[in-house]
Amino acid sequence: MGVEQKLGNMGFATTTLEQAVAWSRTNAMWPMLFGLACCAIEMMSAQAAHYDMSRFGMELMRPSPRQTDLMIVAGRVSRKMAPVLRRLYDQMPEPKWVISMGDCASCGGVFNNYAIMQGVDEVVPVDVYVAGCPPRPEALIHGVLMLYEKVCGMKFAEIK
Amino acid sequence: MEKKLLSILGKLEKEFGGSASEYRGDVSLVIPAEKIVAACQQVHRLGFELLSALTAVDYWPKGASSPQGKNPRFHVIYQFTSVVLNLALTLRVPVPGINPSLTTISHLYRNANWRERELWDMFGIRFLGHPDLRRILMPADWEGHPLRKDYPLGYEEPQFTFNFDEINLRKPHAKE
Amino acid sequence: MPDIQEITLNDLKHLVSERAIQGETVLLNMGPQHPSTHGVLRLLLELDGEIVVNCIPDIGFLHTGIEKNMEAKTYAKAEVMSDRLDYMDTVGNNLAYSLAVEKLLDLDVPLRAQAIRVILAELQRFASHLVWLGTSALDLAAMSMFLYCFREREYILDVMEMCSGQRMMTTYIRPGGLWRDVPVEFEAAVRGILKTFPRRVDEYEALLTRNPLMLDRTYGIGKLTGEECLNFGVTGPMLRASGVEWDLRKDRPYSGYEQYDFMVPTRTEGDVYARYLVRLEEMRQSLKIVQQALDKLPIGPLRSNNRKYVPPPRSEIGVSMEALIHHFKLWTEGFEAPQGAIYSAVESPRGELGVYLESDGGPKPYRIHWRTPSFDNLQSLPLMSKGVLVADLVAIIGSVDIVLGDVDR
Numbered sequence: 001m002g003v004e005q006k007l008g009n010m011g012f013a014t015t016t017l018e019q020a021v022a023w024s025r026t027n028a029m030w031p032m033l034f035g036l037a038c039c040a041i042e043m044m045s046a047q048a049a050h051y052d053m054s055r056f057g058m059e060l061m062r063p064s065p066r067q068t069d070l071m072i073v074a075g076r077v078s079r080k081m082a083p084v085l086r087r088l089y090d091q092m093p094e095p096k097w098v099i100s101m102g103d104c105a106s107c108g109g110v111f112n113n114y115a116i117m118q119g120v121d122e123v124v125p126v127d128v129y130v131a132g133c134p135p136r137p138e139a140l141i142h143g144v145l146m147l148y149e150k151v152c153g154m155k156f157a158e159i160k
Numbered sequence: 161m162e163k164k165l166l167s168i169l170g171k172l173e174k175e176f177g178g179s180a181s182e183y184r185g186d187v188s189l190v191i192p193a194e195k196i197v198a199a200c201q202q203v204h205r206l207g208f209e210l211l212s213a214l215t216a217v218d219y220w221p222k223g224a225s226s227p228q229g230k231n232p233r234f235h236v237i238y239q240f241t242s243v244v245l246n247l248a249l250t251l252r253v254p255v256p257g258i259n260p261s262l263t264t265i266s267h268l269y270r271n272a273n274w275r276e277r278e279l280w281d282m283f284g285i286r287f288l289g290h291p292d293l294r295r296i297l298m299p300a301d302w303e304g305h306p307l308r309k310d311y312p313l314g315y316e317e318p319q320f321t322f323n324f325d326e327i328n329l330r331k332p333h334a335k336e
Numbered sequence: 337m338p339d340i341q342e343i344t345l346n347d348l349k350h351l352v353s354e355r356a357i358q359g360e361t362v363l364l365n366m367g368p369q370h371p372s373t374h375g376v377l378r379l380l381l382e383l384d385g386e387i388v389v390n391c392i393p394d395i396g397f398l399h400t401g402i403e404k405n406m407e408a409k410t411y412a413k414a415e416v417m418s419d420r421l422d423y424m425d426t427v428g429n430n431l432a433y434s435l436a437v438e439k440l441l442d443l444d445v446p447l448r449a450q451a452i453r454v455i456l457a458e459l460q461r462f463a464s465h466l467v468w469l470g471t472s473a474l475d476l477a478a479m480s481m482f483l484y485c486f487r488e489r490e491y492i493l494d495v496m497e498m499c500s501g502q503r504m505m506t507t508y509i510r511p512g513g514l515w516r517d518v519p520v521e522f523e524a525a526v527r528g529i530l531k532t533f534p535r536r537v538d539e540y541e542a543l544l545t546r547n548p549l550m551l552d553r554t555y556g557i558g559k560l561t562g563e564e565c566l567n568f569g570v571t572g573p574m575l576r577a578s579g580v581e582w583d584l585r586k587d588r589p590y591s592g593y594e595q596y597d598f599m600v601p602t603r604t605e606g607d608v609y610a611r612y613l614v615r616l617e618e619m620r621q622s623l624k625i626v627q628q629a630l631d632k633l634p635i636g637p638l639r640s641n642n643r644k645y646v647p648p649p650r651s652e653i654g655v656s657m658e659a660l661i662h663h664f665k666l667w668t669e670g671f672e673a674p675q676g677a678i679y680s681a682v683e684s685p686r687g688e689l690g691v692y693l694e695s696d697g698g699p700k701p702y703r704i705h706w707r708t709p710s711f712d713n714l715q716s717l718p719l720m721s722k723g724v725l726v727a728d729l730v731a732i733i734g735s736v737d738i739v740l741g742d743v744d745r
Contacts, residue, residue, distance in 0.1 A: 033369070033371055036375070036398060037375075037420070037740070038420060038423035038504060041424070042503075042504070045490070048482065048483055048487065050486065063369065063371040078399050078400065078744075079298075080298070080299045080399065081368065081397045084367070084368050084397070110416060111400050111401065111405060112314075112318070112405075113314045113400075113405045114312070114404075115399050115401035116400055121334060122331070124334050125333075125334050134505070136503065183676045183678065185439075186677075186678050186679055209563075210566050211569050212569070213707035215692055215703075215707075217702070237692065239679050241688075243566065243580060243582045269569065270567050270568045271568050274715050275711075296396055297399040297744060298396060299396070306401065307404055313404060313405065314401075
């Protein structure tokens with residue numbers, strides 16, 4: 001007979017610390033409004049009523065980096081924008097994650113030239129890459145769920 | 161060609177001594193660089209109040225074949241539209257490649273302000289008398305003028321399976 | 337990695353008033369990442385309390401080098417990059433490019449292809465205006481409009497996906513005609529749209545047009561006269577809201593627009609409210625054009641027969657040897673375009689979208705320049721925003737309807 005059976009009626013629940021922390025992180029992860037180009041429109045479509053992202057916890061998108069823990073880099077990052085991106089990433093409080101949405105953010109996409117950064121992982125460390133030009137809203141949601149799996153799998157030693 | 165456009169073209173040709181040509185219904189007039197501001201003032205008076213486009217073409221290394229017999233490197237193109245008369249007209253100005261410069265028309269057509277800044281940024285053509293000539297699309301400390309033909313495209317080698325690791329070593333990655 | 341450019345007051349001395357240098361007014365950065373700037377636009381505001389004394393836009397954060405990149409690809413392959421310029425009006429960009437290449441090559445497009453181009457372009461105009469309505473109403477804090485507009489947009493994106501396989505960057509309209517025929521379900525889907533959308537537009541009007549909050553925030557704000565608009569090169573709904581009736585679909589028609597009967601909405605006040613009314617009426621007129629085009633849809637081929645420039649449809653490749661040879665040559669090497677330079681313009685939801693195309697006889701465009709409407713529309717922002725409150729500035733930026741991909745190319 002385990003502890004749970006004795007304590008169940010008194011309103012206690014037992015779990016591991018990692019599971020509790022992962023549950024709280026994934027159920028209310030607020031992304032930062034970082035839509036740059038065409039992928040931003042698909043990100044807005046994913047947030048709107050048809051493909052609702054708020055059922056996964058992303059109820060609102062905050063423009064201020066201090067109030068978010070996820071940055072979805074949606075769109076092409078040009079050389080002029082790269083220092084701005086890095087500064088905003090530095091302003092986000094830990095723990096933070098980055099989803100690179102679309103081809104241009106992951107690898108430079110269609111544009112292989114002097115003006116576009118070939119992949120946003122030259123500037124910020126990326127956790128999940130979502131491919132597509134632009135990726136369908138369902139693909140973005142798949143990427144978000146993959147990120148949740150990664151967060152749930154983080155061990156206690158890695159949680160800072 | 162329409163009668164009104166023919167008469168306007170005739171007037172401009174007589175005054176500024178350019179050479180007119182037509183291709184697929186588009187009428188264009190080649191004007192020498194010193195007379196461009198006067199030509200634009202006359203065009204404005206004749207009813208072309210909308211400057212649709214202001215761009216340039218780079219003919220490096222051979223240069224363009226200009227009717228005057230010279231070989232300028234750049235041709236700056238002014239595209240005018242008349243809302244009142246429903247006509248379109250193009251002016252081409254040959255500009256040499258060493259220290260290219262023209263006089264600004266931003267006091268006549270206010271949208272030439274940013275368009276001339278873009279030409280300075282992309283081609284290196286200086287506009288004398290411009291109130292605010294600085295880079296507009298590239299970062300302020302960028303070197304070079306990207307749309308010139310001797311500026312490289314900046315092509316990065318794509319990673320296939322056979323060269324994946326060696327490009328990975330060269331590519332900058334952010335660690336944290 | 338280079339750090340952010342710190343601009344000192346010295347660099348901007350010629351742009352700000354002397355009060356800023358004395359320290360009387362505040363220089364505020366409405367930075368590239370901001371919820372109301374509709375993209376990566378940086379505005380340097382000189383504020384006297386809450387009133388904007390000067391507004392200096394700083395663009396270039398989305399510069400993609402599309403023009404130079406297109407010069408390195410053949411005509412057929414360069415069209416893929418044209419979608420990504422004005423990403424709200426992707427079909428319009430493809431149409432502008434195709435019309436420019438067809439003008440250069442002197443190609444004739446069959447009538448069925450022209451009619452389907454018109455249907456898709458008008459549906460895309462409706463979708464672009466929906467996003468404008470949703471986001472600018474969101475800026476004025478009418479949040480449910482955002483959800484309603486994106487719900488409507490899904491139907492149009494379904495039609496685009498049905499035709500070409502892609503929701504946004506379709507590349508369905510190609511020089512010479514279309515990629516392939518529309519599927520069987522196309523007509524039923526578009527008729528469904530035509531049945532339900534007029535009532536939805538009436539709903540939006542009932543929510544916003546006579547709303548006292550909307551009137552307070554937009555009536556009399558950001559006025560521009562017709563002459564100032566023309567001097568700034570402003571075209572599109574902004575020009576028509578200031579009294580000048582100039583619409584390229586009526587005045588320099590292309591792709592068969594002369595056979596359709598529609599009205600060009602014009603107003604004289606030139607403020608944010610007038611632009612809202614003009615765009616709302618344009619949405620209704622777009623539905624009218626789609627109705628007429630769908631009713632009169634002719635039967636016929638979808639691509640030009642000129643096999644020197646236009647690849648054959650896939651069904652011919654299996655049966656004809658010449659078709660296979662043409663397909664191979666046109667997709668690997670490309671065609672040799674005649675030497676010359678043209679300028680061709682279409683009416684995008686933002687204004688005059690023009691393409692200057694120059695060819696030197698080779699398979700790649702020697703110089704392609706996109707005259708994008710938002711570049712010129714944005715230049716009028718400093719004039720419109722003198723002496724307004726910061727909250728009004730947000731409404732004005734929403735009414736200009738800029739797309740930063742258009743501005744920075």
